[in-house]
Amino acid sequence: MKNETAEHSCPLTKAMANIGNKWKPIIVCVMHERNLRFGEIAARIPVISRKVLTDQLKEMELDGLLTRQEFKEIPPRVEYGLTEKGKALLPILKLLQEWETKFINQVSVV
Amino acid sequence: MKNETAEHSCPLTKAMANIGNKWKPIIVCVMHERNLRFGEIAARIPVISRKVLTDQLKEMELDGLLTRQEFKEIPPRVEYGLTEKGKALLPILKLLQEWETKFINQVSVV
Secondary structure (H helix, E strand, O other): OOOOOOOOOOHHHHHHHHHOOOOHHHHHHHOOOOOEOHHHHHHHOOOOOHHHHHHHHHHHHHOOOEEEEEEOOOOOEEEEEEOHHHHHHHHHHHHHHHHHHHHOOOOOOO | OOOOOOOOOOHHHHHHHHHOOOOHHHHHHHOOOOOEOHHHHHHHOOOOOHHHHHHHHHHHHHOOOEEEEEEOOOOOEEEEEEOHHHHHHHHHHHHHHHHHHHHOOOOOOO
């Protein structure tokens, strides 16, 4: 039997460390169409505070889910966009939505 | 434009509230083959404390991801098993693993 008891540094643990929180999947979803500025992202997720959004975007950039691009204009402009990794997550997030929707009323507690 | 700025109580937020943490996906994975007792689950995830595992299993039962069955034997036996909802998550978790594995070296920070 494969040693399942090995410490779980498996890709799934890393994936969940990457996206397994309340905000990151939503941020990826709202950016699915085009690059957005901070204010545009914040407007699409009104329930998130600016501080939390700032932190999440920084983490997501480090995790390779999105890019941050500065345009040397006056006033300066910053845009966020999904990387290939970020875009590749979209169909999986869609499956998760469908999974939740399908079972939404089937919470059976024995 | 669909009102994307509506508060995000969308299925994705609920799905992430359900499974979006470090342990639940791993617990679902180690239970993919058969029902397991607490000790068997703990043995398969040595890095998790018994307290945390107890709490996670309770939450997962309430979330409808698994069932908890008591057998009136001496000594009493308790087994955990995946519900349909839990089992339906397995292919999605596999996709997440593949996604992480595929992009594992492509963390590009601009």
